[in-house]
Amino acid sequence: MSTVQTLDPEAALLDEKPVQQLDFLRLSLPYVTVLILFVFMASRSSGIDVVTIGSGISILLVIFRQIIIISENQQLLQKYQDKTEQLDVSEQRYKSLFDYHPDAVYSLDVTGRFESANPSSNALFGYEKNELIGLSNSLFIEKDMQLQAAQYLENALRGQPQSYEVPMRSRFGEFHYLSVTNIPIMVRNNIVGIFGIGKDITENKKNEEKIQFLAYHDPLTGLANRRYFGESLKKAVTEAELLNEMFAVMFIDLDHFKEVNDTLGHDIGDELLISVANRITSCMSSNDLVSRQGGDEFTLIMRNVSGLETVAQTADKILSSLKQAHRINDAEIFSPPSIGIAVYPLDASTPMDLMKKADKAMYEVKANGKGHYQFSKETI
Numbered sequence: 001m002s003t004v005q006t007l008d009p010e011a012a013l014l015d016e017k018p019v020q021q022l023d024f025l026r027l028s029l030p031y032v033t034v035l036i037l038f039v040f041m042a043s044r045s046s047g048i049d050v051v052t053i054g055s056g057i058s059i060l061l062v063i064f065r066q067i068i069i070i071s072e073n074q075q076l077l078q079k080y081q082d083k084t085e086q087l088d089v090s091e092q093r094y095k096s097l098f099d100y101h102p103d104a105v106y107s108l109d110v111t112g113r114f115e116s117a118n119p120s121s122n123a124l125f126g127y128e129k130n131e132l133i134g135l136s137n138s139l140f141i142e143k144d145m146q147l148q149a150a151q152y153l154e155n156a157l158r159g160q161p162q163s164y165e166v167p168m169r170s171r172f173g174e175f176h177y178l179s180v181t182n183i184p185i186m187v188r189n190n191i192v193g194i195f196g197i198g199k200d201i202t203e204n205k206k207n208e209e210k211i212q213f214l215a216y217h218d219p220l221t222g223l224a225n226r227r228y229f230g231e232s233l234k235k236a237v238t239e240a241e242l243l244n245e246m247f248a249v250m251f252i253d254l255d256h257f258k259e260v261n262d263t264l265g266h267d268i269g270d271e272l273l274i275s276v277a278n279r280i281t282s283c284m285s286s287n288d289l290v291s292r293q294g295g296d297e298f299t300l301i302m303r304n305v306s307g308l309e310t311v312a313q314t315a316d317k318i319l320s321s322l323k324q325a326h327r328i329n330d331a332e333i334f335s336p337p338s339i340g341i342a343v344y345p346l347d348a349s350t351p352m353d354l355m356k357k358a359d360k361a362m363y364e365v366k367a368n369g370k371g372h373y374q375f376s377k378e379t380i
Contacts, residue, residue, distance in 0.1 A: 104178075104198035107185065112137050112153055115193060124200060126171030137196075142167040156182040156194050165201070177205045218292040220270055221277035229291035229299050233351040236301055240344055248311040250300040251340040251358040252280070252318070255370045257296035260333060271328045272335060279321045283314060296335075299358075308343065308375070315339055315373040323371065338365040339373035347376040 098105055104121035106114055114121075114132040122129060125140055141149050145166050152162045162182040169175055178198040185193040216228040224232065233249070240247055254276065261269040273296065280298060281290050289301040305311050319339065325332040340362025342348060347357045357376040365374045 101197075103200070104196075106132070106196050106198075108137060108153075108194045108196060110157060110191070110193060112150075112194075121198070124170065124176065124198065126174070140168040140170065142169065152180075152182060153194065156184050157191055159184050159191060175202070176200050177202045221274055221292050223277050223281070223298075224289055224291035226291065226293050229289065229293070229301075230351070232289050232291075232301060233354065236303060237344060237349070237351055237354075240304075241349070245304050246307075246344060246346070248300075248302040248305055248341055248343045249354045249358045250302070250315065250318075250373075251342075251355070251362040252298040252300070252337045253362055253366070254296040254322075254335045254337055255366075256335050260335060264331070264333070268328055268331075268333070272326055272333055275326045275328065276322060276335070276337075280318055283317045283321055299355075305343075311341060311343065311375075312373075315341060319371075319373055336371040338362055338370050340365060340376070341373060342376045 098116075098118050101118055102120060104118065104124045106117040106121045109115050113134055113136050117125075117127075117132045119129070122132060125132060127135075137153075138146050138150065149164075149166050152164050156162045161184070163180070165177060165179050167175065167177050177200070179201045180199075181197045183195040183197075184191045185195055216225060217223065218225045236247055239245070254272075257269065257272070260272055273292070276296075276298070277290070277292065280300070284290055284300065284302070287303045289303075291299050293299050302311060302314060319337065323334075323336045325334055327333075340358045340360065342354045342357035342361065344354055348354045361374045361376045365372055368374075
């Protein structure tokens with residue numbers, strides 16, 4: 001709430017009168033003195049003579065010159081006042097930009113220590129007013145980025161503006177991701193420090209990561225999606241060919257899943273898929289890949305297998321795990337899998353052919369009683 005102050009015009013005039021009277025006396029005193037001197041000389045003279053005339057002309061010239069000087073001084077004073085006002089307005093504009101900027105705005109000395117910081121900087125780093133002054137900016141930067149951030153700072157001190165992104169933590173350990181701009185401070189052609197602007201892009205980064213995750217992962221189970229699996233299978237073929245290795249592709253389809261969806265609802269079906277995904281993942285090694293193709297279909301890549309026995313052991317482990325009941329909402333649900341297996345390079349040497357062979361083997365399992373696994377006939 002602001003308070004409006006009123007100014008009494010009469011009181012203002014009373015305050016100004018002594019100053020104006022003093023200025024008038026100070027300015028008029030030399031002229032009064034000269035006039036008194038002139039009157040004294042004229043009264044002592046017997047008439048208008050050359051000395052009197054010369055003195056009068058000299059006095060007039062002095063008065064005229066003084067008037068010109070006063071006028072010039074007044075003009076200079078007015079210019080000075082105008083410049084001062086312009087500088088004051090410019091300083092207030094800069095202060096407003098500095099203080100009210102929504103991003104962190106600060107200045108660093110040549111060693112990277114804070115010399116000034118706006119309120120947004122204090123809020124971001126977790127400090128009260130002026131507490132940041134003298135602290136090194138490296139205190140807030142994540143350790144794995146400190147060397148790179150120091151290089152950016154060094155480049156700015158060489159006169160090269162820098163823009164980069166850096167992870168940091170506040171005084172209280174809160175994580176932020178900043179988009180930083182560093183600008184060298186030039187004074188008389190010398191760089192004396194750096195201006196910094198730090199924009200908090202933490203939410204943007206989270207959204208980017210989420211979009212990137214969803215582009216390659218199934219939103220329900222968190223497994224790799226069809227796109228990720230396809231790219232990974234191509235990479236696996238290339239690496240296996242180069243290193244002369246063998247790997248296996250499994251195609252898994254759940255039996256009776258449609259009945260679960262139809263009788264218990266899609267929510268229960270989704271919970272079942274999540275449970276299946278977790279069980280399959282627990283049976284695989286960290287180098288393997290588990291993906292959801294869609295619906296109740298899952299695909300796997302077992303990398304660098306030593307032989308068919310290793311693949312069979314993993315298939316048995318998955319089969320045994322998925323044959324156990326899934327307890328969802330106090331209900332026991334059974335949905336055993338049918339698993340088809342193709343092995344590179346025994347069955348095929350291209351990603352498409354491997355998928356076809358594994359898919360075909362899975363459908364043969366479906367046709368022959370379900371609930372077990374089968375290698376592609378080429379493997380056998």
